[in-house]
Amino acid sequence: MALAACSSAPTTHGEVEGESFHGKELLQSDSNRMATLAMKENLESLFLLMDKLYRRNPAEWKKTAASREAAVAYVRIAIMERQPWLELQEKRDVAALSLALQPTFTGDRVAAFVYAAADTIITAHGGLTSFTLIDGLDPQHVFNAARNLEIANWILNSRKAADGKPLLLSNQADDAQSNLSYEREMGKIIGRLDLLASYTTERYRRSVIGYGQGLVAGPFLQFLPVR
Template identity: 65%
Template structure:
């Protein structure tokens, strides 16, 4: 007899429970003929690079919103400034304010206290260039491409160091190099930290996959060698 009241109570609770807010869904990339020339690792690396660059562009937009004086040094609008940086990164063109420097040298220059150019643009360009260099200088990968796990690992650590410098280093006037995370008493905004964390995690995963690929190749060889000798079925008639 208690079953009916219990069911009614549960039904009432379910009707009163708030509907979960939508959080989107996984969006897969469209299939292309180029995938025929990619291994699973190549494909994951290509998707990871695409997502890492998108993360850097989001960081650039966030930095420009918190530091509008930076984009005003090089462009007439925030959108145009972002486009210029994006075009330079994807075309592998040098960024003028970095004096021809690339990779970690560009990143280091962008984070020096006395850098007077568009620091947000220089920082994101230097970070992107460093990541691309760690991937062999490419943003799309095919069967002929390989990865150095140590270089990838180093790139992830470089991003950790860059994020720490951005949050801790001051200019000669005692001001932050760029306003980013806000950990004040009135507000707690760590969206920058989360975006950096995504980039670091993607690169670390690819480094582990690269190491695992060669390790598993050796194990598979031994398994086939042992199996071919000892794991054969015996005749029963």
């Protein structure tokens, strides 16, 4: 039985799927494409986190809409269309993130937190969610966004509301049940941001090195006459 179990086919966990070709990709370099895909994945992770947080904190979505699905849709539209979220008092990026994590905040904290986190990421990318050859990234800003999300995550897990309860129920780790899916998803976002920051820095550095290599090695890479 043990041998049969070892030889059985592994459980399917899905497979990598690429996007179909779009004409706008002709205006993207490899790094542009990587930044665009990372942004898409990070926003989708935030939307997944929003749904998880709403499920664990149903009192929050009731402050925004008549259903959890409607609340998710409203926040998603506000993020993708760069519309302000009224409860954040016209604050953006880290200022909005700070307000959303204040113990005295009485609005929909899930919506405010996810909106502010998304706005922080987009602002760090120059206010863009898709990138072409004329767009550049500041790797330090992307790196800073990753650190800001780490700080926000720590505050969310440690700070208490005015009534002494957690700001939001997120992870669950006790004798009865363990659920760290929120932590894992947030870790994916931070990891993507760090990788993009490192890649962008390396790309600029390698461009300079490549240029220097061309100047030094160029004369030695000439074909020699054979007749």
